[in-house]
Amino acid sequence: MFRCRVAAVAEKLVRSLRSLTPRPRGRAAAGNLLQRWNVPLKLQMSRQMASSGAPGGKGDSSVFVLIVGLSTLGAGAYVYKTLKEDKERFNDRIEAMAMKSQDVKSTSEMGAASQATTAEQGLTTAEQGAPETDPSARPECPSHAPFLLIGGGTAAFAAARSIRARDPGARVLIVSEDPDLPYMRPPLSKELWFSEDPNVTETLRFKQWNGKERSIYFQPPSFYVPARDLPCIENGGVAVLSSKKVVHMDVRGNVVKLDDGTQISYDKCLIATGGSPRNLPAIERAGKDVQQRLTLFRKIEDFRALEKISREVKSITIIGGGFLGSELACALGRKVQATGLEVIQMFPENGNMGKVLPEYLSNWTTDKVKREGVNVMPNAVVKSVCVCGNRLIIKLKDGRKVETDHIVAAVGLEPNVELAKSAGLEVDSDFGGFRVNAELQARSNIWVAGDAACFYDIKLGRRRVEHHDHAVVSGRLAGENMTGAAKPYWHQSMFWSDLGPDVGYEAIGLVDSSLPTVGVFAKATAKDTPKSATEQSGTGIRSESETEAEASEITISASSPSTPQVPKQGEDYGKGVIFYIRDKVVVGIVLWNIFNRMPIARKIIKDGEEHADLNEVAKLFNIHED
Amino acid sequence: MSYCREEGKDRIIFVTKEDHETPSSAELVADDPNDPYEDQGLILPNGDINWNCPCLGGMASGPCGEQFKSAFSCFHYSTEEIKGSDCVDQFRAMQECMQKYPDLYPQEDDEERENQSKDLETTPAEAAVAKEEKGSS
Secondary structure, eight states: OHHHHHHHHHHHHHHHHHTOOSSOTTOHHHHHHHHHTTOOHHHHHSOOOGGGSOSSSOHHHHHHHHHHHHHHHHHHHHHHHHOGGGHHHHHHHHHHHHHHHHOTTTHHHHHHHHHHHOSSSOOOOOOOOOOOOOGGGSOSSOSEEEEEEEOOSHHHHHHHHHHHHHSTTOEEEEEOSSSSOOBOSHHHHTGGGGOOOTTHHHHOEEEOTTSOEEESBSSOGGGSOOGGGTTTSTTOEEEEETTOOEEEEETTTTEEEETTSOEEEEEEEEEOOOEEEOOOHHHHHSOHHHHTTEEEOOSHHHHHHHHHHHHHOSEEEEEOOSHHHHHHHHHHHHHHHHHOOEEEEEOSSSSTTTTTSOHHHHHHHHHHHHHTTOEEEOSOOEEEEEEETTEEEEEETTSOEEEESEEEEOOOEEEOOTHHHHHTOOBOTTTOSEEOOTTOEEETTEEEOGGGEEEEETTTEEEEOOOHHHHHHHHHHHHHHHTTOOOOSOSOOEEEEEETTTEEEEEEEOOOTTSOEEEEEEOOBGGGOHHHHHHHHTOSOHHHHHHHHHHHHTOOOTTOOOOBOOOOTTSOOSSEEEEEEETTEEEEEEEESOOSOHHHHHHHHHHOOBOSOHHHHHHTTOTTOO | OOEEEEETTEEEEEEOTTTTTSOOOOOOOOOOTTOTTSOOOSBOTTSOBOTTOGGGTTTTTSTTHHHHHHHHHHHHHOOSSSTTTTOHHHHHHHHHHHHTOTTTSOOOOHHHHHHHHHHHHTHHHHHHHHHHHHHHO
16 A cells, blocks of 8 residues: 555656646646646746746746645655554664764765666766765865865856756865855845845745745755765765855866865866946045945845845935846835835936837836836936035036935946966956856866856857846756766846836847847737736736736736727837847847747747748737737 | 837837737747757656756755655656556655755645645546556656
């Protein structure tokens, strides 16, 4: 009986997993699964939340399956636990395993276990002969790591995942400057600001697209093994050396040196050093009293600091009109009504996201950001900043003066390439970042992923991408290649952003506003102006209820017989698709307030074909549907 | 009726639902099912398990990855009449490992557990379905 039940659990597990493709978003296969598990279909269909995911690149599916997998396994555990006759044996096994894990000489067993796992996986693990040393006598930091990952962000974590999945028993060491364990950054400028938990700066938990809460940390501390145990722990694992910086790299000797002088040799190394927020020259020139009222936003500590400041000051000015600046402006703008905080956003472009969106859409977006309570100042170039009395005075090139209490500079990222010199690696003169080939490889044993990688995209040419999903995708790919996959960058990463209730978009490829674009929008009717849609849904902030709300907010009743109106300037970009063209080929796509269409967009970019009529291509996106 | 205007280099088209009801004449390139670079699903074209499939949600790379792989591949390659019935030890080892990491592999709450156990009551039907699947996998 027990055997049968375990088998049934196994069946379920396998069937659940089998019915999923890597990116099942909105696919029929996932539907069955959902019915099975009584999860509303809408959840599965909803917006990809890569940030929610373990870096499989496609957070929705992986997390979902993790949940499904775990509930299945949980059932197994339940069944198992109820079988009293097995309890004794269970206890014995647990004890045996506990003893085993203390035994540092268990490599032979490990080998046997690995062999049993997969026939097709070459066991390339660099198993170190386990030294017979007292654990306390081991150095805090191992002197050798088969897989050394420099940087502790999303790309590094994704690579660790990928290495471990492909190489049984792999020993992965992450060396991170950050004091925190690997975490995802998008919620720092998105969901965390909309949390109703007053302790959110401590919990760092947010609601995902599926309504479930999770931490921004990819994994709890128990996921990681202590660095000192890494060389000898059974089945390997991932260890993190936090608050340590790699300062020197000897490529020929395959050795790095840390800021505390420690040397670590490696077999394969990933550079995932990310970037540091840029500052404005005008602010750098200003005195210390100005610097003290400045936030360069990037890390958990920056979120915590800005959250505190936003409760203490009367006015915050965000400089920068890109993703981070616009998201933070909307997040802080929400406090305008509640607390009377003044939020100013200034940037040199004509409108929000002006470097990404075509001008008409950028202007439209700016109107929406203003509705969020933000005082948006386009065409603003900062000339100087000083402290006058107890306030900051920002002087603009055109003579305007702005008084405020605190500045957030969100003016881009400088890739961290200090290691290029000692390692003799090439830094790209146009895009910045370490120059790597299509397989993200810089040298024989060195790969680069995430913000710091300037890579060759076979479809779109040389690029460097600063987005979360790219960190996931490139980290994953680097991990595959570090374990012998020899795959080029092929799966295009995407990104997404929400700016208040009327603007939510996903994008893929080269979305550069200097390229010619063709935008195809659903013609507005009185009923489906974004405003009325928002009013109907009753929610002011999309992110609050995440994607379910997104889907319903933008719903246009397909069967409604309302008569089309001539679109009015400023009210007509409710939803649609925007193609970015280079050499007659679509190289980038923005999905504007339409969701679950990324696979189609990805396919069009991958094809790289010339299309005579992009309106025909737009039909593939069913922009009038939910 | 569709409506079109240009703003500099940017072209803007507004379309009604009716405009877009006719089938698209855009041609897409047929996908190569054996594209060596494309991310594959859980089962690779050659029948092997893709341990790096995001659909596994990190199961294969976590602290119990070894045990998970062992159990899962045993099941996948099982030729027993009741598929996986020869994998009890592997599944048990996996459960035991997971119980050591309660915050990584949380136990379901009672309500869900009940549903699960009810689900298990339907085993005969499921086994039948699974058998069919076995034939096609």
